[in-house]
Amino acid sequence: MANHIKLDIQETAEELRNLLKKETNTQKKERLHALYLLKSGQVTTLEALSKLLVRDTSTIYRWFQKYKTEGLTGFLKLYIPAGRPLTIPPEALEQLKQKVQEPEAFKTYGEIQLWLKANCGVDVDYYVVYRTVRYQLKAKMKAPRNSKKNSLRETSRDSDMALPSANTKPSKSVNNTYNASGEPSMRFVPASPSGQGFL
Structure with a gap:
């Protein structure tokens, strides 16, 4: 059996319609719409109102219970969870x-x-x-330059171009020769690509 709504609505249908037009908050607008539909006689049961508003009957019942105890002001007062706001005023x-x-x-x-x-x-x-x-607002923040990454890139490039240090010994081959007195002497020549560095 359908549950007929018994609610003594103090405002007239015309007043509710005007409030409905002026209201910008979606949640409050939905609640005013429920009152207006009931006051104007367009619906008489929770089930019919639930289908029109696409809301659970228990939710609409809680709305009307709040109207009975707190009037229109309490009826339109929305619950705001504790903590930081979800939008910027x-x-x-x-x-x-x-x-x-x-x-x-x-x-x-x-x-x-x-x-x-x-x-x-x-x-x-x-x-x-x-x-x-x-x-x-359709605005974008500029991404900060990655100074660490750029620094590493510069360091790598500098190291590739660095000259050999004083402790670096070039690769050389040894060629044993003898001078005019018959004593051995050593002459260094660069190593050939084949690895044969002797002259």
């Missing part, structure tokens, strides 16, 4: 939008995170900053 977002347009304003998303906290009093996670700046 509109006022801070507008300031950030203008700031990122300045040349060399920020080099990293971490700098933006610190700027928001210092200048706007908004403490949000790094991912929130990245998602907002990258996808909502």
Whole structure:
């Protein structure tokens, strides 16, 4: 058997419709829509309302229980989990939008995170900053130069061009010859590619 909703809605259907038009928050808009459908007589049961809103009947029941105890103000009050906000407030977002347009304003998303906290009093996670700046404001941070990598490249290039040190001994071959007095003498000649260094 269908569960008919018994709820004494204080606002008129016209008032609810006007509130529905003005509301910008998706969650609040959904709740106002539920009240409006019920007040205007377009639905009378939880099951019908559940199908229209694509919401579980238990969720809609909790909404209406809150309306009974707290009225429209409590009905529209949304639960905000503890911790950092998941979005940047509109006022801070507008300031950030203008700031990122300045040349060399920020080099990293971490700098933006610190700027928001210092200048706007908004403490949000790094991912929130990245998602907002990258996808909502369509701005990109320049990747910092990898100085370590460049340093290694320069060091490698310098080592390839380095001259032999004083302790480095060139490869030579020994050729035993004799001088005019019959004493042996030693003459060094460069080694040939074949390894035969004797003259």
